[in-house]
Amino acid sequence: MKPLPVQLASKIYAASELIAERGLDDTKIEDIAEVTGIPVSTLYYHFRGKAEILAFLLNDLLTAIAAEVGVAVESQGTARERLTRVIRAQLSVMLQNPASCRALVGDLGRATRLPQLAGALSAAFYQPVEQLLRDGADDGSLLPSEDTMSDAVMIFGAVTVAGLMEAVVGSQRPMESIADAVARLLFDGLAPRTFDETHA
Amino acid sequence: MKPLPVQLASKIYAASELIAERGLDDTKIEDIAEVTGIPVSTLYYHFRGKAEILAFLLNDLLTAIAAEVGVAVESQGTARERLTRVIRAQLSVMLQNPASCRALVGDLGRATRLPQLAGALSAAFYQPVEQLLRDGADDGSLLPSEDTMSDAVMIFGAVTVAGLMEAVVGSQRPMESIADAVARLLFDGLAPRTFDETHA
DNA sequence: TTTTGTGTTGGAATCGGATTCCAACATTAG
């Protein structure tokens, strides 16, 4: 897939709104042509079909998230601090692209079935978090994880679903507020901080 | 939608495997007819179309989860203990129906766009957890939540994604193991239990 | 500036699959 001419790239994003709303199936190519202002023929000149249009949009979103998250991971501070930034980064991009996020989740099946996207998904989310969990065990800012993969997945789930809900309901709640709620749950947990309570 | 004759109901489940694998679009009605052994005409006699078949399967899954979760919520013990049982219940049903779970997530968009399912989704997950969070604040077994809705959503995300990953990779990891990992993260959090560490 | 390659575009032609229709037949409740 050659790089899409910028002129078109800028227009194509309008499609994510449509796809997020109705899902890819119920979105006709002609509908996409209409909202984006790109004629059907031109769309087919650049994309193999509907699925590839969605893939383009999602890949773009995931790349953006991966980039922001990457910065957070590489930043200074304890693993815990960096993980906090990662959460903020992810939520930030999600809130800036609510339509793409909804489209992504709505057609998650298709997304994960495209090998290219499955990789991007993993790189954008799990891997960085997994790394931070290991770092945290080293620098003492996080509890050692018994299964970093498993924990990373759960963290991903919590953050993503939290961000998604905001994207769906379209709340104007600021990213910081959501990030704080997520961080509180993930770092401090739900249990009161009494002495024994641990798993005997 | 009249109650599906049991004879068909038992057969139709075979479709979830197919849908989970390919997604609804790439699954032809004829494919469904083939794997289930139910002729196309008969399928159309009972369902409006493909989407309604998926809806039936998902509704069924969600009902099963809601039922199990319901038992856990109503059980004896502190809110924390009951929440633990809720997590186990959800994971248990998910692991017993991996195909349906994958289908659900793969076509989550469609699922949430069907009002009936959106309600079932909410009843099966958020609501019970939200209630437990409130109970936990009362009986002291859980920290008071600043936003039960938000916390419930995150918990849902962590549990679901954890269960989903197992369903996707088809691991044979026992439910208890997964549930313990989830519970550890959610109750104890990631942060070490030093004195100050809280959010200053 | 003529040539050539690449991007644009409208519209016709195809194709595949979903859904609808219909008629014959089976089963079951009354």
Added chain:
DNA sequence: CTAATGTTGGAATCCGATTCCAACACAAAA
């Protein structure tokens, strides 16, 4: 034994995705 309901095969339709094609715009190269 009927009537109502469930089953089923196969034809007929419909719709939208994708493919094809030809005309045209534009820019770099000769």
